[in-house]
Amino acid sequence: MTAPASPLRVMGIGAHPDDLELTCAGTLAKYRSLGNHVTMCHIAGGDRGATSGTRAEVARIRRAEAGSAAALIGADYINLGVSDGEVDASNEHQKLLVTEAIRTARPDVIITHSAGDYMEDHNQASALAFTASFLATLPLYESDSPPLDAVPALFYMDTMAGLGFQPTEFVDITEQLDTKREMMRLHSSQLVWLEQHDEMDVLGQISTIAAYRGLQSGVRFAEAFAPCSAHLRTRTTRLLP
């Protein structure tokens, strides 16, 4: 496959603040280093990802953390503020929110969760990205911004811990791994929460998964993806960096 000629507009759509950082941030950083435009969008506010504090306060902290992580690579950041545990692909208001976010970012390529991940918000975010990226092209689906000219290509990113995911495409992130870890480190509230709630060492997990996907693809560190191969989503050029 040949590489596309002009800079791409790329959009990551994750469920919670830190999901893109955990899963595809190396690829987003690589896109940026190659001169492409990147928007990071989290659908939920992260408001239930803490053991204490008000939900509004937790959401405020997490939005700021995600904004800092996006800024580290020069990406735009959008948070749609849906409550944790309530991401719902059948909800018309959420479809409209995600459609407007996509029309704002105007992506050629969207990266989102795989179906079958460990947390239902992730699966619903995946379905919302699929549905809304089609709706975004319909002139009579009204939102504040004009419709897209074409249905964006869509890639599904690794699941949490890589479980149940069969990748077919890989991105070498050897040069971006430190940046990816730094983006996650900026979610300082989550380093504590994930350790307490899930006994999860996220920075260790990032390195372990990157090494495992690297082993599978012949490089030191990699991220794994599978393309959406539905009608209007396929391309003749390689879109991943």
Ligand SMILES: [Zn+2]
């Ligand atoms: Zn999540």
